[in-house]
Amino acid sequence: MSDPTNTGDAADLESPAEAAAPTPEEMILRLEAEKEELRGQFLRVLADLDNTRKRAEREVSEARVYAIGKFAGDLLSVADNLSRALAALPEAERGTLTEAGKNLLGGIEMTEKELHTVLTRHNVVQIDAAPGSAFDPNVHQAVAQIPSDQPAGTIAQLFQPGWRIGERTLRAAMVAVSLGAAN
Numbered sequence: 001m002s003d004p005t006n007t008g009d010a011a012d013l014e015s016p017a018e019a020a021a022p023t024p025e026e027m028i029l030r031l032e033a034e035k036e037e038l039r040g041q042f043l044r045v046l047a048d049l050d051n052t053r054k055r056a057e058r059e060v061s062e063a064r065v066y067a068i069g070k071f072a073g074d075l076l077s078v079a080d081n082l083s084r085a086l087a088a089l090p091e092a093e094r095g096t097l098t099e100a101g102k103n104l105l106g107g108i109e110m111t112e113k114e115l116h117t118v119l120t121r122h123n124v125v126q127i128d129a130a131p132g133s134a135f136d137p138n139v140h141q142a143v144a145q146i147p148s149d150q151p152a153g154t155i156a157q158l159f160q161p162g163w164r165i166g167e168r169t170l171r172a173a174m175v176a177v178s179l180g181a182a183n
Contacts, residue, residue, distance in 0.1 A: 065123060065165065065166045066165060066166060066168060068122055068124070068165070069165050069168070069170060072119060072122065072124045072163070072165055072170060073163075073170050073171065075115070075119065076163055076170065076171055078115065079112070079115055079116070079119070079161075080160065080161075082108060082111060082112040082115065083112065083161075085108055086105075086108055086109060086112065089105065119163075122165075123165055123166055124163055124164070124165045124170065125163065125164060126161050126162065126163055127139045127140070127161065127162035127163060127164055127169070127172070127173045129155055129158045129161060129162060129173035129175050130155065130158070131148075131150055131154075131155055131156055131157060131158070132150050132151070132154055132155065133154060133155050134153075134154055134155075135153060135154055135155055135175070135177050138169065139162055139164065139169050139172055139173060140155065140162065140172055140173050140174075140175050141162075141172040141173065141174050141175070142175060142176070142177045143159060143174050143175070143176065144176040144177070145176065145177050145178075145179050146176045146177075146178065146179060147178070147179045147180065147181065148176075148178040148179070148180075148181075149181060150178040150180075151178060151180065152178055152179055152180035153177065153178065154177070154178050155175045155176070155177065155178070156175070156176045156177060156178035157175065157176040158173060158174075158175055159174040159175060159176065160173065160174040161173055162174075
């Protein structure tokens with residue numbers, strides 16, 4: 001059986017593989033597109049790798065700074081107790097102490113000073129909460145509002161000092177905020 005549309009010319013009989021073969025120009029264009037796609041993928045992977053490296057460096061740096069945060073927070077009660085022990089003895093009565101009492105008082109003062117020095121060495125510092133300084137809700141915890149001779153909205157009284165490590169607040173300072181002068 002013969003095909004009526006076949007003219008019998010052998011040149012017209014190409015195989016499907018030969019008909020689909022790309023021309024050299026098409027091959028170059030296809031390879032250029034593939035190269036650009038691979039280049040884009042490579043650049044994204046490189047950027048991702050760089051971001052991962054920077055994130056890891058930042059996490060290591062933060063771990064160095066903030067690693068002692070929990071331990072330092074636990075030591076704050078020790079600092080508070082030393083401060084309360086020193087405040088329990090009025091200044092007027094310090095002169096009446098015996099030699100042993102003066103030595104004990106001096107030892108407590110040195111211990112408190114050394115604790116503050118060690119904390120500062122490890123980037124743990126007290127938050128400024130002096131009367132008259134600006135109230136900052138990020139580092140101060142207002143527990144009362146009272147009339148005082150300080151301007152309204154500033155700190156009137158410090159109840160408990162606050163501490164920070166680096167830029168993070170370990171414990172907010174407990175303060176009373178001034179309402180201004182009483183009428």
